[in-house]
Amino acid sequence: MIPSRCPHVSRIPLVLVFASLLSCTACSWFSSSDDGRGRTLADLPESRLPDVKTKVDVVDIDRIEQSYRRALAAAEEPQLRQQIMQRIADLEMMRSERAQLDATDVRRFYDKPVTMYRELLELQRNNPQPVKGIEADQLRYKLAKALSLDGRNDEAAQVLDQLAAADTQSPFLAETQFRRAEKAFSEGNYAAAEAAYSAAMTSGDNPQLKQNALYMKGWTQFKRGDYDLSLLSFAQVMDQLLGSSGAPEAMEQALIDLGAAKTNLVSDTLRVMGLSLSYLEGPKSITDLQAKLGGKRPYEYMLYQQLGQLYLEQKRFTDSAETYQHFVQHNSDSDFAPSFSIKTIEVYQQGNFPSLILPAKQEFVQRYGIRSNFWTARKGVIGSIATMYLHQSLQELAQYEHAQAQGLKAAKPADAAAAYARAANWYREFVQTFEKDPQAAEMTFLLAECLNEAGDLPGAMEAFERVAYEYRDPIRGADAAYAAVLLPQTLISRAQEFPDAKLMEWQERKIENALRFAEVYSADTRALPVLADAGSDLLAQQRFSEARIVAERVIAWQPPADGKLLFSAWLILGHSLFELKDYSQAEQAYTQVLALHPAHGNKPGAPSAQQVRERIAASIYRQAEASLEFGDKDTAISQLLRITQVTPDTDIAIKAQYDAGLYLMEQEKWSQAENVYLGFRQKYPQHSLTATLPAKMVLIYQSQEKWQLAADELVVMERSSSDPEVKRQSLYMGAELYEKSGRRTQAIEQYRRYALEYPRPFANNLEAQHKLTELYQATGEQDKRLYWLQKIIDSHRSAGAAQTERSAYLAASAQMELVQPSLDEFNRIKLTLPIKNSLQRKRAAMEKALKGQEQVLGYGIAEFTTQASFQIGEIYAQLSRDLMDSQRPRELDELALEQYDILLEEQAYPFEEKAIEIHQANAQRSWTGTYDTWVKRSFDALAKLLPARYNKQESRLEVSNEIH
Incomplete structure (x- = not known):
């Protein structure tokens, strides 16, 4: 609720305010002392006991006044008389004030001083020679005080108005203006109060009063x-x-x-x-x-x-x-x-907005954390409260993201990895910001775990090493050290996932960490196995040429190696040849491995028979890739399809058949590609790649002009895809293809679903609605067509900033069609007897028709603006004609009928004039280059309405060039 006044400006009765102001002209509602607190007890002089021997004469106002009255009776000079009268008036003022203070009832006490001050003012006005010591503004000021103390506020206000108008240089002007402003404010006349406060601000030299006036001026503006x-x-x-x-x-x-x-x-x-x-x-x-x-x-x-x-x-x-x-x-x-x-x-917390708290804390860390400009500029000295909140927020953010990641890990691993990465970011920033904090070791360990889960294995390894060997944390140190041994091997085994793989460095890191683990945490049960596994072989170090030579020697060894070693040798040879890109020889080596697998493939770490088949398939696949590099796509396709025969149960066989279809599509061998993918779909109905086939089949079928089949594939895409954008585009494109194939029912269903389910993008949604109006027109379902016409109008109206010229055009077109019935209804109604009743119906229909056409005008589309303008002009012209063509009462004689016709003409004339005005405005659009059917029709209408001006026949002047 808006307060009526600032609490510092209390509602003091005007009478008391005047008493205060006139007793000290420099005072106001606020103290004028330098410190703003007014005078205090410390400002009073030291107290002293009065001298009891000293007698104080009692001042008798009556005796003083009697002396002045005797002097007045004896005085003859006018100026002296006025000076004496002023002293008497002031004494009467004092007597009245004393009487008022002592009174126990309410009555008027100041009649005498009021009368005397007014008499003095009158003498002042009539005396051309100013009286020394008597100023009109001072008299008015005292008169206003007396009237105010007597409760005669309106009279006091009039006197103040006179003072303000009469003497703009008066020392009382500032306070006078302030008093006038106060009265106007209390009466709710804030405009007058503002003007008076402004005047008070520019008068006098009392800075405190000016400040008060400025403050109250603000209140008047607020009130207004x-x-x-x-x-x-x-x-x-x-x-x-x-x-x-x-x-x-x-x-x-x-x-x-x-x-x-x-x-x-x-x-x-x-x-x-x-x-x-x-x-x-x-x-x-x-x-x-x-x-x-x-x-x-x-x-x-x-x-x-x-x-x-x-x-x-x-x-x-x-x-x-x-x-x-x-x-x-x-x-x-x-x-x-x-x-x-x-x-x-804190506001989000009080308002119970949990979804906003976390982003707000994230923003807090970003704005004031160690990576922010705020932190850098202050060299980390950001204040104890901010530092404490940063400490708390970093922990909360890290713990929140960590918990989120753990909850997502099973169902959504990709989302979980992202959450782990975010948690790691917060843990890392905590450690960087508070590296000496007692929780730093624990936070570093959690950082390492999150980095590991997020896939940042190098970063996780470094963090584990720090916990194990820098902090030597007694609780988590051993586990961190063991993780630092396992991670390099994991990095090596997943090297293909890291574009900047450093295999040798990781191998050396694994050895170093294994040795450090055994030394620092020798009591741990895992120390010996880790130490025993510290060596590495050529294959693990990716020294494939050397590994190939060793493997071939093992295979050729005499006497032959036992089955397990032979199995391993062929396996190493196959891996080495594969890495050396000798894929044909690698295929043969893996074939030997597969032959030995039943007897020797069960040792720990050995690949399964299926894995060996996958390697064979990979070798053939690489041969196909090599053929592609040489530009021999036909051979590549044959090799890919061979995989499906040699190792049909491998994942690569699936990919090979899939890729063969791709290469057939690149060569635009649409029929073969169709057969390959139909076979793929039949063999692998549940495979993830099968879900991608509809898009390819759409292209294949479109290229062969099989529109309906392409549309059917789009239906499959729309139903099976989890991508909202793919679903949307598939639904719309399917509708187009069904329409193209002549399947109106399916097209209508697709467009209708699109219009209802995908309001964005707005342009596509609107085009779908437009298509529905066209299709329903073709099927003769007029009610449904009218529904979608209205839907187009509603969609454009609610689109806001998304509105386009196209949406305005379609909305205007729909509006023009929807308002046609109201125009037809208007034209249908004839003016019959009793004319009053039929005219009433006609006028109602006219208003409805005009409103409809004005709605069309609101779209600002030139094509429909000219049409609507023409129709509005015709509505007025039609009403004028209908009035003139209306039925006449039969009982009228010739003279009465003539008068009746004159009355009708008077009624019709304004409508005809309005029609002319509107048609002229429409016709004038031709001046700016707009000349369409409706502008032309406005010219035609004007030719009938104003034939003298608009139905002139072009005349031709023949000029003779004959020389006379």
Whole structure:
């Protein structure tokens, strides 16, 4: 609720205010002392006991007045008489004040001084020679006081108005204007109050009074709803109190230096400014205010605090949070920025917005954490509260993402990996920020685990090493060290996943970590197996040429090696040949491995028979790739299809058949590609690649102009895809192809579903609706067509910023068609007797028809604007004609009938004039280049309505060139 007044400006009765003002002309509602607190006990002189021997004469007003009255009776000079009368009037004023203070009833006490002051003013007006010591403005001031003390406020106000008008240089002018403003304010006349406060601000030399006037001027503007102006006035007050420049951090001391009274004034000014801002555009209005003031103010943060707290008290949590965010966005380098960011989070917590708290804390860390400019500029000294909140937030963010990742791990591994990466980021930042913190070792271990789960194995390895050998954490050190041994081997085995693989470095790292583990954590049961596995062989080090030679020697060894060694040798040979890209020989080696597998393939770490078949398939697949590199696609396709015969149960066989189809499509061998993929679909109905076939089959069928089959494939895509965009495009393209194949029913169903399920992109949605109107027109389902015409109009209207010229065109076209019935209804109604009834129906139909055509005009589409303009002109012209063609009462004689016709013509004439005006406006569009059927028809209509002007026949002047 808006307060009626600032609490510092209490509603003091006018009578007492005048008594206060006239007893001390420099006073106001606020103290004028330097510190803003007024005089205190310390300012009083030292107390002393009075001298009991000293006698104080009692002043008798009556005796003094009698002396003055005797002097008045004896005085003859007019100027002296006026001076004596003023003394008597002042004495009467004192007597009246004393009587009023002593009275126990309510009555008028000041009639005598009022009469005398008015008499003196009259003498002053009639005396051309000024009386020394008597000024008219002073007399009016005293008269106004007397009237006010007597409760005659309206009369007092008139006297003050006279004073303000009569003497613009009066020393009483500033206070007079202030009093006039106060009266106007109390009466709710805020415009007059504002003008008077403004006058008070420019009069006199009392800075405190001027400040009060400025403050109250702001209130008048606030009361009038001029919140922008009131903000400017209150800002000037704040500038006077706190200064317009300086460091915001100095404001706290500045408030202390102001003293209690002016501190309260600051608080109240901020409060009303907060209200004004809440009635405008909130925090945006603060930045607008700063721009109007010509720059930022040191107390700007107080405005944000006030507005944010006001919103919070009103439980407008979102507005409160946005206010604090606005400050941070526009004052990112301010020392107050962290506390405002914290306030934002606290508001979300109070408002119970859990979904916003986490992003807000993320933003807090990004703005003020170790990687931020804020941190860098301050070299990490960001304040104890911000540091503590950063410590807490980093832990909470890391723990939240870690928990999210664990929950997603089973169902959504890809999402889990991303969550682990985010958790690792927060753990890493915590360790970097608080590297000496007691929790650093634990956080580093959790960092390593998250990096491992996220797939950042090198980073995980380094983090585990730090826990194991830098922190030597007694709780987690051994587990971290063991993980540091396993990770290099994992990196080697998954080397193809890392584009910057460093196999030799990882191998050396594995050996080094194994040795360190055995040394530092020798009591651990895993130490011996790790140490025993510290060696590596040629194949593990990817020294394939050397490994090939060794393998061939093992195979050729005499006496032959036992089955297990032979199995391993052929396996190493196959791997080496494969890595050396001798795929034909590798295929033969893997074939030998497969032959030996039943007897010797069961040893730990040995590949399964299926894996060997996969390697054979991979070797053939690589041969196909080599053929492709030489440009021999036919051979490559044959090799790919051979895989499906040699190792049909391998994953590569699946990929080979799939790729063979791709290469057939590249060669535009559509029929063969169709057969390959139909076979693929039949053999591998559940394979993930099968889900990708519909898109390829669409292209294959389109290339062969099998429109319906292509559309059927799109239906499969739309139903099976989990990608919303693929589903959307498939549905729309399917509708187009069904339409192209002549399957109207399916096309309608597809377009209808698209229009209902995919409002975005707006353009496609609108075109689907348009297609439905065309298809329903073709099927003769007019009701459904009308429904979708109206739907087009509604969609365009609700599209907002997404509206386009195309949507406006379609909406205008639909609107033109939908309003046609109202136009037909208007034309159908004839004016029959009784004319009043039929004319009433005609006018109602006319209003409806005009409204419909005006709706068409609202779209601003030239093609329909000219048509609607023509129709509006014709509506008025038709009403004019119908009036003239209406039935006449049969009982009229010739003279009455003539008069009746004249009356009808008078009624019809304005409509004909309106029709002419509208047709002329439509015809004038031709002047700017718009000339279509409807502009032409407006010209034709004008030729009938104004034939003298618009139905002129072109005349031709024949010129003779004959020389006479």
